[in-house]
Amino acid sequence: MKKTVALFCLVHLFFNSSAQPYTHADTSRGSNGPGRVWWDATKYDLHVKFNLEDSSISGYNEISFKVLKPGSIMQIDLQEAMIIDSIKIKEEYRKPGSKRTVGMRYPKLLNNIIKEGNVYFISLNDTLNIYNIGTLFIYYHGKPRISKKAPWDGGIVWARDKQGNPWISIACQGLGASVWYPCKDYQGDEPDSAEMHITAPSDLVAISNGRMRGEINNNDGTTTTTWAVVNPINNYDLIPYLGKYTHFGEIYKGEKGNLTLDYWVLDSNLTKAKKQFKEVHRMMKAFEYWFGPYPFYEDGYKLIDAPYLGMEHQSAVAYGNGYLNGYHGMDLSGTGVGMKWDFIIVHESGHEWFGNNITSKDIADSWIHEGFTNYSETLFTEYWFGKEAADKYVIGIRKNIENKKPIISPYGVNADGPIDIYYKAANMLHTIRQVINDDTLFRNILRGLNKTFYHQTVTSRQIEAYISKKFKINFSKVFDQYLRTIKIPTLTYKINNGLLSYRWTNVVPGFNMPLKIYDAKGKLKFIYPKEKMQQLKMNITQLKVDENFYIYTNQIN
Numbered sequence: 001m002k003k004t005v006a007l008f009c010l011v012h013l014f015f016n017s018s019a020q021p022y023t024h025a026d027t028s029r030g031s032n033g034p035g036r037v038w039w040d041a042t043k044y045d046l047h048v049k050f051n052l053e054d055s056s057i058s059g060y061n062e063i064s065f066k067v068l069k070p071g072s073i074m075q076i077d078l079q080e081a082m083i084i085d086s087i088k089i090k091e092e093y094r095k096p097g098s099k100r101t102v103g104m105r106y107p108k109l110l111n112n113i114i115k116e117g118n119v120y121f122i123s124l125n126d127t128l129n130i131y132n133i134g135t136l137f138i139y140y141h142g143k144p145r146i147s148k149k150a151p152w153d154g155g156i157v158w159a160r161d162k163q164g165n166p167w168i169s170i171a172c173q174g175l176g177a178s179v180w181y182p183c184k185d186y187q188g189d190e191p192d193s194a195e196m197h198i199t200a201p202s203d204l205v206a207i208s209n210g211r212m213r214g215e216i217n218n219n220d221g222t223t224t225t226t227w228a229v230v231n232p233i234n235n236y237d238l239i240p241y242l243g244k245y246t247h248f249g250e251i252y253k254g255e256k257g258n259l260t261l262d263y264w265v266l267d268s269n270l271t272k273a274k275k276q277f278k279e280v281h282r283m284m285k286a287f288e289y290w291f292g293p294y295p296f297y298e299d300g301y302k303l304i305d306a307p308y309l310g311m312e313h314q315s316a317v318a319y320g321n322g323y324l325n326g327y328h329g330m331d332l333s334g335t336g337v338g339m340k341w342d343f344i345i346v347h348e349s350g351h352e353w354f355g356n357n358i359t360s361k362d363i364a365d366s367w368i369h370e371g372f373t374n375y376s377e378t379l380f381t382e383y384w385f386g387k388e389a390a391d392k393y394v395i396g397i398r399k400n401i402e403n404k405k406p407i408i409s410p411y412g413v414n415a416d417g418p419i420d421i422y423y424k425a426a427n428m429l430h431t432i433r434q435v436i437n438d439d440t441l442f443r444n445i446l447r448g449l450n451k452t453f454y455h456q457t458v459t460s461r462q463i464e465a466y467i468s469k470k471f472k473i474n475f476s477k478v479f480d481q482y483l484r485t486i487k488i489p490t491l492t493y494k495i496n497n498g499l500l501s502y503r504w505t506n507v508v509p510g511f512n513m514p515l516k517i518y519d520a521k522g523k524l525k526f527i528y529p530k531e532k533m534q535q536l537k538m539n540i541t542q543l544k545v546d547e548n549f550y551i552y553t554n555q556i557n
Helices: 002-011 024-030 267-276 281-292 343-350 365-384 387-400 423-436 439-452 460-471 476-484
Strands: 039-051 054-066 073-076 082-094 100-103 114-116 117-127 134-140 155-160 164-171 194-200 205-207 211-217 224-228 241-243 245-254 257-266 301-305 317-319 358-360 456-457 490-496 499-505 515-518 524-527 532-538 553-554
Touching: 002 281, 024 117, 073 134, 073 257, 082 117, 114 499, 205 224, 211 499, 241 301, 245 281, 245 301, 257 267, 257 281, 281 301, 281 343, 281 365, 301 343, 317 343, 343 365, 358 365, 365 387, 365 423, 387 423, 423 439, 423 476, 439 460, 456 460, 460 476
Parallel strands: 039 194, 257 301, 301 317, 358 456, 490 553
Antiparallel strands: 039 054, 054 134, 073 117, 082 100, 082 134, 114 117, 155 164, 164 241, 194 224, 205 241, 211 224, 245 257, 490 499, 499 532, 515 524
């Protein structure tokens, strides 16, 4: 079991140790500091060439941005081993409230560019003014960090398929997109759109997010392929794939009309893919039911063979599950239920709603991505195999919970949470669902989250407040308990002559979550424990609690 849990850290990866002190570099990387706060990235136009001979890349990123308030120092992130060659900046003048450019200039950059590890602080010769629109042109080159075991450790993958052909991609969540291109590597600021122009050997197919805009033969053995997304996108989601790909596709008739489903697979996997990828239809049907319309109809949905297990790259989901059901042929719940579907197709696609549509501003709140998406596995199971199977699955994954650190890590230092952002957060949501006790309302909350926070970055507090408001019950203590402590609520009780005495222990002050127990006739009923002992007449000799609540019990004399 321990090996399985470690293996699953998979998809998203870099769990920081709270025992290690955070540094100035951590703060620069993880906070919306003075070199970031005054400008808003609106578009990335990334031009990159892959040089297979020496495992290097080169190119430039054209970053468009809005000036939110006067500023003269910009922070750009590019991790060491990569080198910035030159930077230019363009500023367009606009009048307040107008989208029309009335002037343009190219401000000079001061020579004292300060490099602090993976961060560059760029000083302008004067202050850029609010309402104006700027464009940074950052030219760079280098050899990105090579991932030794993607996607666990992050970096670029220079792989070969079974026929010996080059097979290249990147996985960089947690580590950051700045491992391979210069950007504002802060999750709270997504560009509103992006283009990627990939130059690579002409005998390879280049794929990225969104839709293909065209190809140019450079007459030197390389081809430049352009892809574009028209929706906001996380930095770490903007990813290339290079390989000997073949394509097939179909149309899914969804809640917002026709959605293109495109599949890019290695030639040798085509037959298997046409069978296994039928799972995509089931996934889309279940998730549009629970969460609302797929959030990126304009960019379409793609599933792409990747040289690693999987990642939720927006509109270009990485697939490497070996065309097997379960998690690479294993059931993470240990119940058998997880073998009824393809884990990577379901889990990574669930991130299109939670992670890509709704994105946490700080990765300390990664439970928003992973907890909801982990629970999407339960909801998928419920949609297709019934509630009993779904409950069995979510209860089964509790064996993977560690409870060594709180789910929410320190803010502002790029600190991801522990593995409990998956299993424990999912079981917290399942517990809250039992308290709500209304599946229609619960489904409306899930759909409402995706509508209210459509294409937005959010905080945990915003999500918590939304759920409390929609249910009209303050869940703040429940969230504090499960997200901010490692304590599991414990119902301490005793039974004496038909009298049940009970209270909550091992809880945060004020914790008063309702709980379902079985009465003498075997029917579920709510009780309302508090920290102070409560009493209830019940003709029972043993207490049985609804196991869908993630709690402990402790009988005393």
